[in-house]
Amino acid sequence: MTINKQKILLLDNGREWGGGTNSMLELLKRIDRQKFDITCCFYHNYSRGNDETIESALLALDIPVFFIPQIKQPRWAKVVKEVMRALLFFNKKLKKRAIDLVDERWRVIPNASKINSLLQLGNYDILYMNNQPSTNVEGYLAARGLNVAVVQHCRIDPLLEPRLVSMVNQDCQAVIAVSEGVNATLRKHGVNAARCFTVSNAIDIHQPLPDRLDVRQRFKLSPNTFVFGSIGSLILRKSNHHILQALGRFKRAHPDADWKMILVGAGPELQHLLQLATAENIQHHVVFTGFQNNALDYLTAFDTFILASRSEGLPRVVLEAMLVNTAVIGSRVVGTAELISHDETGLLFDYGNVVQLTQHLTALWQDADLRQRLINAAGKRVREQYAIETYVSGVETILQSVVREKPHV
Numbered sequence: 001m002t003i004n005k006q007k008i009l010l011l012d013n014g015r016e017w018g019g020g021t022n023s024m025l026e027l028l029k030r031i032d033r034q035k036f037d038i039t040c041c042f043y044h045n046y047s048r049g050n051d052e053t054i055e056s057a058l059l060a061l062d063i064p065v066f067f068i069p070q071i072k073q074p075r076w077a078k079v080v081k082e083v084m085r086a087l088l089f090f091n092k093k094l095k096k097r098a099i100d101l102v103d104e105r106w107r108v109i110p111n112a113s114k115i116n117s118l119l120q121l122g123n124y125d126i127l128y129m130n131n132q133p134s135t136n137v138e139g140y141l142a143a144r145g146l147n148v149a150v151v152q153h154c155r156i157d158p159l160l161e162p163r164l165v166s167m168v169n170q171d172c173q174a175v176i177a178v179s180e181g182v183n184a185t186l187r188k189h190g191v192n193a194a195r196c197f198t199v200s201n202a203i204d205i206h207q208p209l210p211d212r213l214d215v216r217q218r219f220k221l222s223p224n225t226f227v228f229g230s231i232g233s234l235i236l237r238k239s240n241h242h243i244l245q246a247l248g249r250f251k252r253a254h255p256d257a258d259w260k261m262i263l264v265g266a267g268p269e270l271q272h273l274l275q276l277a278t279a280e281n282i283q284h285h286v287v288f289t290g291f292q293n294n295a296l297d298y299l300t301a302f303d304t305f306i307l308a309s310r311s312e313g314l315p316r317v318v319l320e321a322m323l324v325n326t327a328v329i330g331s332r333v334v335g336t337a338e339l340i341s342h343d344e345t346g347l348l349f350d351y352g353n354v355v356q357l358t359q360h361l362t363a364l365w366q367d368a369d370l371r372q373r374l375i376n377a378a379g380k381r382v383r384e385q386y387a388i389e390t391y392v393s394g395v396e397t398i399l400q401s402v403v404r405e406k407p408h409v
Contacts, residue, residue: 005037006403009119011139012040012130013111017048018233019316020155023178023201023391024130028061030392036399040065041118043111049293068114070107077106093161108138115142124148125403132158133168133175140171149173149402153395154182155201156313157334160189169195173402176395179314181334199394201314202386209324210300219301226259226365229302231295231317232309234267239308239331239352241269241276246357248280250365253358257365259285264298266291300324303371304364310351312336319386322346322378327371329360345378 012024028038040058045067047053058065081099088095115138119127127143128151129136136152143150152168153176168175169192176199177183183198213223221227228247232238240263247261263273263286270288277283292298295317299305305321305328312335319339321328328346330336340346347364349356364371 005035006126006399007122007124008036008038008126008128008399009115009122009124010038010040010128010130011115011136012054013043013135013138014131015044015046016233017046017054020130020313021046021054023155023316024153025057025061026204026388027392027395028058028063030388032396035396038063039122039124041115042067043070049291052293066118068111071110074106077102096161097163104137109141112138112141115139116146119143119146119148126151126399128399129153130155132156133164133172134159137164137167140167144171151176151399151402154178154186154313157182157185157311158189160186160191162190165190168192174398176398177313179335179338181338182313185334197394197398199391199398200386201316201319202388202391203316203319203323203382204388205323205383205386207296210297212300212325215297215301218297221260221301222258224258226257227262227301227303228259228306228361229262229264229298229304230306230308231264231298232307234263234265234269234273236269237310238265238269239310240273242308242331242352242354242357243306244273244276244280244282244286245354246361247282247285249354249358250361251280251282251285253362254365259365261286262289262298262302263287264289264292264295296320296324299326302326304329304361306357306361307331307336308351308357309333309336314338318346319382322375322382325375325379327364327374328378329357329364339381341377344374345381346374 040063042054042065045053045055055065080102084098085095088098119142126149127139129139130153132154133152150172151174152172155178172195175186175196177186177196178201180198183196186196187193230243277286299321305326307315307318307330309331311333314335318328318330328340330340330346330348331351332348333351337348340348342348347360349360
């Protein structure tokens with residue numbers, strides 16, 4: 001019996017390799033290739049360590065990829081946006097709308113035209129977008145007037161305004177939210193509830209895990225040194241400055257404690273964070289590793305993992321920390337708070353509350369029994385609720401359903 005494969009064009013216009021990239025690749029490794037024929041369209045051939053590019057990762061999975069080269073912002077667009085900022089300083093919403101219109105003219109509409117051509121030439125059934133609505137406007141425009149179902153995989157708590165919500169309701173058949181919190185945000189802002197589906201992020205719970213003692217020996221970490229750590233891009237949204245401020249307080253309260261803070265990742269905030277570590281007088285305790293491929297090794301080496309982000313979707317790195325039996329502290333934001341039940345599977349602090357974060361750092365440093373209780377409950381939860389097979393099956397079900405229901409023109 002011959003099965004008609006659904007042809008999917010996956011659009012990702014990101015600039016860097018992040019958690020959403022890893023989630024996408026985990027899906028592509030496992031999706032049923034007898035049912036789905038996937039081609040990718042990227043703007044940037046971004047890379048991670050060891051010179052691995054997204055192109056090489058996709059080709060290793062036997063998935064073809066197109067790249068749409070991006071032009072530099074023209075001078076006229078930059079000048080017009082500066083004028084709009086000056087003239088409309090009194091109205092934030094109006095100023096943003098004016099700047100968005102300029103971006104549409106020089107960047108969004110040309111990209112939409114190219115994506116539209118790809119959709120027609122490839123005779124695709126689905127345009128599947130791997131980000132959030134505000135960064136995928138060109139995809140919505142590209143699919144208009146075509147017999148193509150649009151699916152948005154929303155991997156972070158989204159930024160939405162009325163015009164964008166109208167576009168989603170008009171042009172999108174399904175929005176996949178990575179957490180119930182993201183789903184709630186979509187519906188709260190007016191996205192049609194019938195279009196919103198939650199398929200929680202997940203990880204491979206059966207993968208071999210590193211040995212903590214072996215990893216710490218390899219990293220030359222003393223058994224007596226308490227290791228705090230965080231992993232992620234060094235960008236403002238991740239709020240690593242709050243972690244360093246809390247550790248400054250921690251050091252002043254416990255000047256003789258033997259500890260290190262390992263920050264794994266690269267990004268534009270590096271210099272600011274280096275300066276802040278010096279200002280807090282903790283520079284000798286803090287290690288900046290740059291980008292590393294072996295995230296599980298680092299998570300295993302940590303005694304406590306900290307995620308202080310301003311916003312998330314459903315952070316895979318928290319799931320990974322739970323899987324390798326590392327205690328977790330997270331900011332009380334969408335996604336993170338869905339994974340961490342306070343004082344049950346980890347500790348939560350109100351975003352930006354450095355005093356509260358310091359208290360949690362101290363509690364986990366002092367109390368091994370508390371750490372073990374949280375670790376046991378977290379490990380049980382991740383294995384019971386966040387297996388990668390459930391995630392893949394959920395996405396496949398939605399992709400099949402939107403094809404059957406897509407409108408005909």
